[in-house]
Amino acid sequence: MTNHFPVDRKLFDDVMVPNYAPSAVIPVRGKGSRVWDQQDREFIDFAGGIAVNCLGHCHPALVGALKDQADKIWHLSNVMTNEPALRLAKKIVDHTFADKVYFANSGAEANEAALKLARRWALDVHGAGKTQIIAFNQGFHGRTFFTVTVGGQKAYSDGFGPKPGDIDHVDYNDLEALKAIMSDKTCAVMIEPLQGEGGLVSPTQEFIEGVRELCDQHNALLIFDEVQTGVGRTGDLYAYMGVNVVPDILTTAKALGGGFPIGAMITTTELAKHLKIGTHGSTYGGNPLGCAVAEAAFDTVNTPEVLNGVKEKAKRYVAGLNAINAKYNVFKEIRGKGLLIGAVLTEQYQGKAKDFLNAALEEGVMTLVAGANIIRFAPSLVIPDTDIDEGLARFEKAVAKLAK
Numbered sequence: 011m012t013n014h015f016p017v018d019r020k021l022f023d024d025v026m027v028p029n030y031a032p033s034a035v036i037p038v039r040g041k042g043s044r045v046w047d048q049q050d051r052e053f054i055d056f057a058g059g060i061a062v063n064c065l066g067h068c069h070p071a072l073v074g075a076l077k078d079q080a081d082k083i084w085h086l087s088n089v090m091t092n093e094p095a096l097r098l099a100k101k102i103v104d105h106t107f108a109d110k111v112y113f114a115n116s117g118a119e120a121n122e123a124a125l126k127l128a129r130r131w132a133l134d135v136h137g138a139g140k141t142q143i144i145a146f147n148q149g150f151h152g153r154t155f156f157t158v159t160v161g162g163q164k165a166y167s168d169g170f171g172p173k174p175g176d177i178d179h180v181d182y183n184d185l186e187a188l189k190a191i192m193s194d195k196t197c198a199v200m201i202e203p204l205q206g207e208g209g210l211v212s213p214t215q216e217f218i219e220g221v222r223e224l225c226d227q228h229n230a231l232l233i234f235d236e237v238q239t240g241v242g243r244t245g246d247l248y249a250y251m252g253v254n255v256v257p258d259i260l261t262t263a264k265a266l267g268g269g270f271p272i273g274a275m276i277t278t279t280e281l282a283k284h285l286k287i288g289t290h291g292s293t294y295g296g297n298p299l300g301c302a303v304a305e306a307a308f309d310t311v312n313t314p315e316v317l318n319g320v321k322e323k324a325k326r327y328v329a330g331l332n333a334i335n336a337k338y339n340v341f342k343e344i345r346g347k348g349l350l351i352g353a354v355l356t357e358q359y360q361g362k363a364k365d366f367l368n369a370a371l372e373e374g375v376m377t378l379v380a381g382a383n384i385i386r387f388a389p390s391l392v393i394p395d396t397d398i399d400e401g402l403a404r405f406e407k408a409v410a411k412l413a414k
């Protein structure tokens with residue numbers, strides 16, 4: 011195909027809704043943890059498309075599954091089921107607490123399904139009035155109106171008129187605050203078992219266990235949003251396994267498709283039965299093409315080699331970042347879990363995370379931020395050690411420039 015117009019960053023401003031501010035770099039191809047842009051400049055990818063590309067770019071297992079399914083059947087709608095969806099659901103059920111799976115296309119949609127299920131369950135089982143949903147300040151659950159309202163950032167949910175009601179927020183890791191607003195009117199608590207967008211905040215063991223106990227005490231459902239932490243990111247298949255607290259409903263997306271859009275809400279048989287025929291749905295959810303790719307991603311990640319590799323590679327990152335910090339003293343803390351790592355800037359560099367991201371890009375390494383003060387790393391779970399080392403060397407050059 012030939013174009014009669016230049017396809018460049020300026021075209022974004024001409025034709026795209028201005029809700030994003032993308033970089034000037036336009037990547038055109040990737041292989042493993044390396045990416046090349048239109049000018050053939052090479053980048054090491056420590057961003058992973060925001061914790062999505064769990065197996066890097068163009069992993070042979072994913073490309074194979076995509077091409078194989080592409081020659082068979084792409085889409086059917088939910089008037090019929092399909093083999094890839096059934097196989098993927100069976101594998102998820104076999105390897106988690108859940109008995110049942112609902113497929114969506116994104117994290118927000120998986121969370122939307124989780125919240126609607128919780129409300130429907132409460133109405134069916136406990137009658138009207140048990141509608142309170144509690145979530146946490148700085149939490150992130152997606153951008154549909156229900157999920158963004160449950161998310162804990164007013165900047166994202168304000169300005170769109172009346173919001174879905176009976177949603178409350180308390181501080182993460184503040185068990186007393188949660189206890190104080192919970193009652194038998196609480197329908198569900200939605201929580202990330204490690205806050206991602208909110209700044210790579212891990213729950214204390216006491217807190218996460220306490221949340222489970224309070225839910226049991228008040229007959230409320232515990233919903234784990236594992237859209238960012240799921241599918242190997244923290245070194246466990248799901249983060250709930252690492253904290254040893256089992257939710258009633260769990261959502262998974264991002265890494266689930268390894269770059270192909272898919273999400274899922276998983277739960278028990280007892281709860282699933284409340285989403286009976288006609289109560290919820292999606293045209294594309296459980297699409298054969300998406301499920302075929304996700305099945306390959308799930309199979310590839312869910313091995314002791316890859317999951318143990320995440321823990322080993324995480325140590326290498328943290329050691330590398332600490333070594334950089336020993337020279338330049340720019341971070342006050344390195345935190346997170348597995349290959350979801352946050353480098354928290356010191357007081358001197360408050361608000362400058364984006365400057366570090368931009369400087370790193372100049373040096374040929376793609377990173378992320380989590381708010382204005384944290385540089386976030388969410389690379390491929392199978393990134394070669396040599397790419398970690400080379401990427402950190404490039405990142406160090408960026409830090410050296412800014413630390414001057």
Ligand SMILES: *Cc1c(COP(=O)(O)O)cnc(C)c1O
Binds near residue numbers: 115116150151153202
């Ligand atoms: C990214 C994210 C979402 C939203 O997922 P989308 O696919 O963008 O809708 C929800 N929850 C968490 C924890 C996330 O990190």
